Amino acid sequence: MAKELKDLTKRSEDYSKWYNELVVKADLAEQSAVRGCMVIKPYGYAIWEKMQQTLDKMFKETGVQNAYFPLLIPKSYLCREAEHVEGFAKECAIVTHYRLKNDPDGKGVVVDPAARLEEELIIRPTSETIIWGTFKNWIHSYRDLPLLINQWANVMRWEMRTRMFLRTSEFLWQEGHCAHATAEESEKRTVQMINLYADFVENYMAIPVIKGVKTANERFAGAINTYTIEAMMQDGKALQSGTSHNLGQNFAKAFDVTFMNKENKPESVWANSWGVSTRLMGALIMTHSDDNGLVLPPHLAPIQVVIVPIYKNNAQLEEISKAVAPIVEKLKKLGVSVKYDDADNKRPGFKFADYELKGVPIRLALGARDLENGTIEMMRRDTLEKQTLPIEGIAEKVAAELEDIQNSLYQRALKLRNDRTYKVDSYDEFKEKIEDGGFFLCHWDGTAETEEKIKEDTKATIRCIPLGGEEEEGVCMVTGKPSKRRVIIARSY
RNA sequence: CGGGGUGUAGCACAGUUGGUUAGCGCGCUACGUUCGGGACGUAGAGGUCGGGCGUUCGAGUCGCCUCACCCCGACCA
DSSP states (O other), rough: OHHHHHHHHSHHHHHHHHHHHHHTTTSSSEEESSSSSEEEOOOHHHHHHHHHHHHHHHHHHTEEOOOOOOSSEEEHHSSSHHHHHHHHEGGGGGEEEOOOOEEETTTSSSGEEEEEEEEEEEOOOHHHHHHHHHOOOOBBGGGGGGGEHHHHHHOOOOOSSTTTBOOSSEEEEEEEEEESSSHHHHHHHHHHHHHHHHHHHTTTSOOOOEEEEOOGGOOOTTSSSSEEEEOOTTSEEEEEEEEEEEETTTHHHHHTTTTEOSSEEEOEEEEEEEEEETTTHHHHHHOOOOTTOOOTTTTOOOSEEEEEEOOOSSSHHHHHHHHHHHHHHHHHHHHHHHEEOOOOTSSHHHHHHHHTTTTTTTEEEEHHHHHHEEEEEEETTTTTEEHHHHEETTTHHHHHHHHHHHHHHHHHHHHHHHHHEEEOOOHHHHHHGGGGOOOEEEESSSOOHHHHHHEEEEEEEEEEEEETTOOOOOOOOTTHHHEEEOOOOOOOB
């Protein structure tokens, strides 16, 4: 599929179709009857759960605690921070009534007009407002700080156009909300979390990312600074995979959250928020998939190894099962999640294809021929290479191979990104090359006008100003004005 | 909200200038043979043709309206 991908991107209708089919065929999710929403199926959810557990553990190691806040936000809360409302107003679902009644004309039920809410409630597009409304009651002294809270929740944004996992009306995510006594501490936390995300995405999802700062245009509504991790998909488009926002004192002031500092003076608290969503699932699919379906990095695969028996009758199956049992046990001892699929209702060929579609990293197949020879067949999902190996020591071999797959998936994605990252200084060259996708390292004069012009001309946006990028004197490729460093420009999802 | 497209079985589709009882493939059920890369045979079940109104002796097919979904733009994790 990787080969086809390039051609398909030229016609995004086909590419969307490919993507949707893959999601459905790999049994991850399907479109729901509700506009723009999706049903995440057990297999897809198992992957999300694994991501959730891993992230949750990482958060807690930095002192973050989980909590839960209401789904519904009073309209007045959302209006408190001016930029914030403006950012989300266009995509909110609103609760206006609290009761239905039988239709007087006898056709089912209708909204009871008498049950109109005095104040409308907004289904959260994000929880800053309700959380800061609550934090006001929790924070009084510098001794209450820092307050490090995370919430696992669903949010709703009434998007015009949706695509499974990448942009759905309802999506699952975590949103961290921290309150600090000083600006420095809050900034430090903001950066810490973007680093944590990068660590997770690279080491568990095997997706290389570029850490950077968003331009003012692309910043979160109400933030003074937004950090981002940007990944490149196989078609050369960028995907914003996680963000961490330094909110300054904006929300504290809007919600009147003050504390007595060490000098016994009232001060507004310093805030940040950070989040990743089920969009990461989309990144996973679009980064690693190939002709035969999904490819899962072992660190996230719900099933790391599947064992398929090949048999002609029950007696043979019994023999094989006997040989498989110790392998399963050994793998489990090594911490490998393994499934022995002895289901009788599917033929081996079907199972092979099916587990490939689902991205299971390693498949072991054992038949009568192997039993005679004391061998077993191992196939790697990433390379599709098959090897016949001695049963002796297979568990250790598999465990090592899993690590190798994890690593080579990352390396493969990194190579793809490097191969499609270009330093460009001429706007004409940029306009030509952007058509084929990729990341472009370019000089930019730092103005919103230039940024807007690039977007209008090419549909590409400044993804970020990379962190740790070397200073380099240059001139803006559009205006010729001086620039101190290169930024990353790309088309994105 | 603008432009384009599609609605026919669980899925994916065909259905001629309007003509009798609406079809193919996949999937599903039963039985048998199979089982080392998505098996095959035989028999079966499954449809308010998205909805409404109209034209007509007759509408899946023509006209109008409406709804839903998909794609392209604007918006976005």
